[in-house]
Amino acid sequence: MKELLNDIDRWQRAGERIAVARVVDIEGSGPRLPGAAMAVTESGEVAGSVSGGCVEGAVVGEALSILDGSTEPRVVTFGYSDDEAFAVGLTCGGTIHLFIEELAW
Amino acid sequence: MSSTPPDSPVFDRYAELLRTEEPVALATVIEGAIGDISVGAKLLVTTDGAEPLGSLGHPELDRVVARDAIAELEAARSGVRSYGPEGQTTPEDLVDQPTIRVFVESHAPPPQMWIFGAVDFTAALARVAKVLGYRVTVCDAREVFATKRRFPMADAVRVTWPTPIFDELGGELGPRDAVCILTHDPKFDVPAVQGALATRVGYIGVMGSRKTHDKRMQRLAEVGVDQAGLDRLMSPIGLDLGARTPEETAVSICAEIIAARTGKGVPSLKDSSGPIHS
Known part of the structure; x- marks a missing residue:
């Protein structure tokens, strides 16, 4: 999170709303450890990363849908698993669980 | 567009603590x-x-x-x-x-690495340790060598013998921290090893040739370091990579520190014999 603070600060001063996605859990091979974070603004600017580039695109979509009120803050899972709703996978074969919420605390 | 940022006391305090590395x-x-x-x-x-x-x-x-x-x-x-x-x-x-x-x-605050001996290997090790996120302190008793100008990458440079700094700050060292003793001079090595062994530090590496190592282990035993203490030392320091330059040696030391944490069976110089620089 620390590496995102300057961007977050700049965005907050510009009055932008921000969603933050954080890795909370990984199973198997996963490129980033719990705590890795990325921030997305309502205008679609991005800072940080939560994987090796595999799922960031999908995370932006999730983040925007939280900012526009169409989804609630929640845990989103990406990975190779038949029962997951998300088709976006990690090429490493691991599974990552992200918590995505608006930065309003 | 500009507006007042939202009132966010938890985030503000969190951001402040992250920035000050508390x-x-x-x-x-x-x-x-x-x-x-x-x-x-x-x-x-x-x-x-x-x-x-x-x-x-x-x-x-x-x-x-x-x-x-x-x-x-x-x-x-x-x-x-x-x-x-x-x-x-x-x-x-x-x-x-x-x-x-x-x-x-x-x-958590960044882990610490204390390096004893202000030599070329020290500068390379301090650089690699910074890449890995350590807070690096370089210590040497010789004022001419222990200067910020020679080690601009270090977070602190202390002109000190080993014993006083361990007495003053050794209590801060814990399992995530490392002490690397690069002096390969018994005058410094022995008190530095004794100081480090009295702390909870997770990694103690001591540099030297096989010959220096043998003499040092003998000397440490003579001054009363027990077998458990001697076993705690990674000596000669580093993995058995065949590293030659200060930079390669620094990588070999940092890789050994990672392996010590993860418990992976990677060959250390401590456990091998024969030439260090193949």
């Missing part, structure tokens, strides 16, 4: 909203004895999570933990209870 853990309810406990609720926990900031929605849950968060912070670990709505943690108490999942994000 230890902080942020707990967030990520699943299992019930009653006053909502998804996204936050509790900010510090180790300075201050009251946690924010609330997860139940005072007992706050109390138990704050306690656990401090333990996670000390281990520099982040992860998800499960609780009952009133902070229950034992499996019996959780039967037939809704489960609240809480993510604890730990921000």
Whole structure:
């Protein structure tokens, strides 16, 4: 999170709303450890990363849908698993669980 | 467009603590909203004895999570933990209870590396250690060599013999920290090893040729270092990579520190024989 603070600060001063996605859990091979974070603004600017580039695109979509009120803050899972709703996978074969919420605390 | 930023006391304090690298853990309810406990609720926990900031929605849950968060912070670990709505943690108490999942994000201060000996290997090791996120202190008793100008990458450069700095600051060292003794001069090595062994430091590496190593182990035994102490030393320091340059040696030392943490069976010079520089 620390590496995102300057961007977050700049965005907050510009009055932008921000969603933050954080890795909370990984199973198997996963490129980033719990705590890795990325921030997305309502205008679609991005800072940080939560994987090796595999799922960031999908995370932006999730983040925007939280900012526009169409989804609630929640845990989103990406990975190779038949029962997951998300088709976006990690090429490493691991599974990552992200918590995505608006930065309003 | 400009407007007043939203009032966010927890985030503001969290950001401030991150910037100053003070230890902080942020707990967030990520699943299992019930009653006053909502998804996204936050509790900010510090180790300075201050009251946690924010609330997860139940005072007992706050109390138990704050306690656990401090333990996670000390281990520099982040992860998800499960609780009952009133902070229950034992499996019996959780039967037939809704489960609240809480993510604890730990921000421990950076681990420390103390390097003894202001030599070329020191500069290279300090550089690699900085890449890995260490707070690096270089120590040497010789004023001419222990200068900030020679080690601009170090966070601190101390003109000191080993014993005084261990007496003053050795209590700060813990399992995540490292002491690397590169002096290969018994005058410094012996007190540095003795000082390091008296701490809880996780890694102690001592540089030297096989010959220097043998003489040093003998000398340490003579001054009363017991076998458990000698076994704790990674000596000669580094992995058996055939490293030659200061930079390669620095990589070999840092790789050995990583392997010591992960417990992987990677060949250390300590466990091999024959030439160090193949």
